Amino acid sequence: LDCEQDKVKDILDQVVTVGRHVKGYHYIIANLGFIDGDLSKIQYGGANVSGFQIVDFDDPMVAKFDQGWEALEEKEYPGADSKIRYTSALTYDAVQVMTEAFQYLHKQRIDFTRRANTGDCLANPAVPWAQGVEIERALKQVHVEGITGNIQFDQHGKRVNYSVSIMELKSNGPVKIGYWNEVDKMVVNKSDIFSNDTTGMENKTVIVTTILEAPYVMTKKNADLFVDNERYEGYCVDLAAEIAKHCGFKYQLKIVQDGKYGARDAETKIWNGMVGELVYGKADIAVAPLTITLVREEVIDFSKPFMSLGISIMIKKPQKSKPGVFSFLDPLAYEIWMCIVFAYIGVSVVLFLVSRFSPYEWHTEEYEDGQIQTNESTNEFGIFNSLWFSLGAFMRQGCDISPRSLSGRIVGGVWWFFTLIIISSYTANLAAFLTVERMVSPIESAEDLAKQTEIAYGTLDSGSTKEFFRRSKIALFDKMWTYMRSAEPSVFVKTTAEGVQRVRKSKGKYAYLLESTMNEYIEQRKPCDTMKVGGNLDSKGYGIATPKGSSLGNAVNLAVLKLNEQGLLDKLKNKWWYDKGECGSGGGDSKVSPSEQTDG
Known part of the structure; x- marks a missing residue:
């Protein structure tokens, strides 16, 4: 930025407005008064801002002059209440140089006040002033110490043997990081660049x-x-x-x-x-x-x-289901019950067929029809009696008939052993299923959310969770972001409290995506009607933030590490999450499978 400080301020204000004051940008202020302007707006953005300063306020001569300048009455000397600007310092030094030059001419007894041969400014070709050469020679002889440092000129009238401070904008203000002169060129003090202490x-x-x-x-x-x-x-x-x-x-x-x-x-x-x-x-x-x-x-x-x-995912806690008429079927899965039915029918049919083919299951019965006596072969294991025998064995009840053939007894024994295992398993689980009230959650994971549209889901409108879905390249999360971005009405909320209230009032039709720690805390607060489902979708951390390059950064970082080693961070979490919980040890009955659990 090669312009005066007043223009620099306007330009930097515009830089902040358009967001070009962050890390990755570097601005060099090319005038010689780096600290003359107001750089406070761009100071904490992260961009590198550097420049040059010709007035060294640490110099004893400058400090003395500045002290005298600030002691003047502002009404008589406008600007006396602030530090002298570099343009004013150059003007002051210019007057001092002219004074020294004229004093030199006076000592040389050169009269430059005569009006003769003044020359014509409009003459073509120009006619030089007779005393001008003498004044130029006198100016080149000047060697004084001014506010802007050593003032000395070479044979061409160019200033030489002077030094310019190299400045950089830090979080605590402008800092000198080096200097430049004709002999050493640019010298940068690295300790000033990377300093990070909390002195003061x-x-x-x-x-x-x-x-x-x-x-x-x-x-x-x-x-x-x-x-x-x-x-x-x-x-x-x-x-x-x-x-x-x-x-x-x-x-x-x-x-x-x-x-x-x-x-x-x-x-x-x-x-x-x-x-x-x-x-x-x-x-x-x-x-x-x-x-x-x-x-x-x-x-x-x-x-x-x-x-x-x-x-993590927060949903409204579903209503606990009471035991129903067919709750006695719950101890075993639907597939097992179907297998039992097919096994029952299959065993009955096999028993019927075995009894048909085995001669040991047949016997002769005598019938008298008037004066006529007849003998008839019968078999007790008809299809209905076979079904009745299998059902009685399954229900652990007796039966008037039993197989007499070896093959029939083998079939019956296998069936008895099978029913023994099934009934024992059923009895062991029945009491628990009838006494414990169970909750049926419509959502178990992010996949369940993504593949349905009946339950809306959203995040905080301005935060890292929304940014995570917006930037994610994972197909599942990208699909969820596409839904959230286009959903009507909007699924985004302004505050976490608003999101929690929306979950509670939605009657199970809204899920809120938020950090797991906040989800766990809300589970422990009355009215205890929310719950966390599924595992965490990502892994991240909370940190203490400081401005870019702040002197507090290193000290704060060391303090966090020390508190962690002392176990104080865990104590604070237990204090504010669980010791002050309002929902008892059961909490919100979070539904997280062991394989999905994530630390923190």
Whole structure:
């Protein structure tokens, strides 16, 4: 940007508006007054902003001059209330150079005040001023120390032997990272580039942005009786206090104004939510359930994760089913009952056929019809008696008839052994199935959601969950995103609380996709009518965010690692999730198969 500082400010404001102030962009301000302008808007975006500074305010001579300048009355000397700009410094040095030159001419007794031979400015060809050569020679002889450093000229009138500071914009303001001169050329101090300490933070109140989201940050019931940080409670409130204690700084909690986590507008490229407050310098650190993602990492820095989680499915807990008339069939599967029926019919038919062919099942009966006596061969195992015998054996009851042939007894023995196993298994499971009320969930996994349209499903309108589905290349998740994007009415919600209420009021016709930790927490809260189904769809973590290049980043990261090693992070989760639960040990009766369970 090769223009004056006033124009630079307008250009940088426009850069912020169109979202070109993030990581990946580098702006070089080509004038000599890097610190003269207001760079606060672009300071936290992540873009590299560098430039040059010719006035060194650390120089004792400049500091003395600046002190005298600021002591002047602003009414008489406009601008005396601020640091001198580089253009004013150059003007001051120019006057000083002219003064030195004229003093040199005076010592040489050269009279340059005579009006003779003044020359005609409009003459063609031009007629030089007679004293001009003397003044030029005097200017080249000047060697003074000015506000802009050493002032000296070569034989061509070019300034030589001066130094220019190389500046870079950091999260804490402009920082000198090196210098340039004719002898050494560009010299960069790497320690200034990569410095990351928290020196001086003890005297500064750090602004901590967060979001009202139970159980992370909640307003106390009697919040009016407290002030500042004491008005809030929750997991992140306790975590912020521990981080501040380990890093040694004072802090003030600030609830994000728009109630959003942080996403970049696709058209304007402007960040909203907590990420936006960090990017645009409205906060120093974000302690909240903020998911670590690639697009956020490009503009802000994250600590190591303080909590691991994944996207999960929340549905309304289905009504528990009471035992019905045919509940006695539940201990065995439908397929088993069908096999038993076919086995029953098959054994009866085999027994009937065996009895037909075996002579041992036949016997002679005498009949008297008047005076006539007849003998007739009969067989007791007709088809109906065979069915009756098999049914009696299955029901563990006796029967008036029994097979007498070896083959018939083998068939009967096999059937008795079969019924012994079946009845024993049935009896063992019957009591449990009749006494335990069971829930039938219409959705068991993301696949179940994707292949149906009766139950709508959606996410938070601005957050990492929505971004996950939007960017996913997996066919299942891409199909779900296509549905969510085109669904009418909209399936997206502005807050998690709105999403939970929509699940509760939808009568089972809406599923909400959210982080597993929040899902587990809501399961433990009254009226205990939601439940988590299936496993996590992905794996990610919550991190503490700081502006790009912030001096707090390294200290916060070390504090998180230390708290994790001490087990304090687990204690905080147990405190706010389970110790304060309202639904008992059963919770929300989450339906997650052992193979689908994911850590965090």
